[in-house]
Amino acid sequence: MTDEPVDAMEKVLGELPVPWVVTVEDVKLAIRALLVHRAEDWPAGPLCGSDRTPYPCLLHRWARRVLRSRGLADDVIDTLAERGGTLAGVPGGWR
Numbered sequence: 583m584t585d586e587p588v589d590a591m592e593k594v595l596g597e598l599p600v601p602w603v604v605t606v607e608d609v610k611l612a613i614r615a616l617l618v619h620r621a622e623d624w625p626a627g628p629l630c631g632s633d634r635t636p637y638p639c640l641l642h643r644w645a646r647r648v649l650r651s652r653g654l655a656d657d658v659i660d661t662l663a664e665r666g667g668t669l670a671g672v673p674g675g676w677r
Contacts, residue, residue: 592635598644604651612648613667615641620663 601608619642621628630639638646649659662668 592640595640597647598640600644600647600651604648608648609652612645613662615645616649616659616663617667619645 619630619632619639621637622631628637629635630637630642632641633639646656646659649662650656654662
């Protein structure tokens with residue numbers, strides 16, 4: 583997976599900045615963005631499930647950077663996305 587801009591608009595606008603201080607609300611928003619902007623298979627290749635831009639889209643990349651800034655490894659982020667936002671090992675899950 584790449585963290586580089588993948589379409590013309592993103593190349594002009596650049597990446598969304600990660601907040602200086604990442605709060606609980608930022609993490610919740612990042613998890614939501616991770617789930618909403620997941621990849622869908624299309625004949626032209628994987629596209630964002632929300633805005634149909636090449637995957638990974640701007641918000642998906644931002645979400646991963648926010649979660650990485652809080653110490654989550656890529657494999658943990660992938661597992662979180664696969665489980666629909668439910669953390670493993672937490673009784674009753676968490677969203």
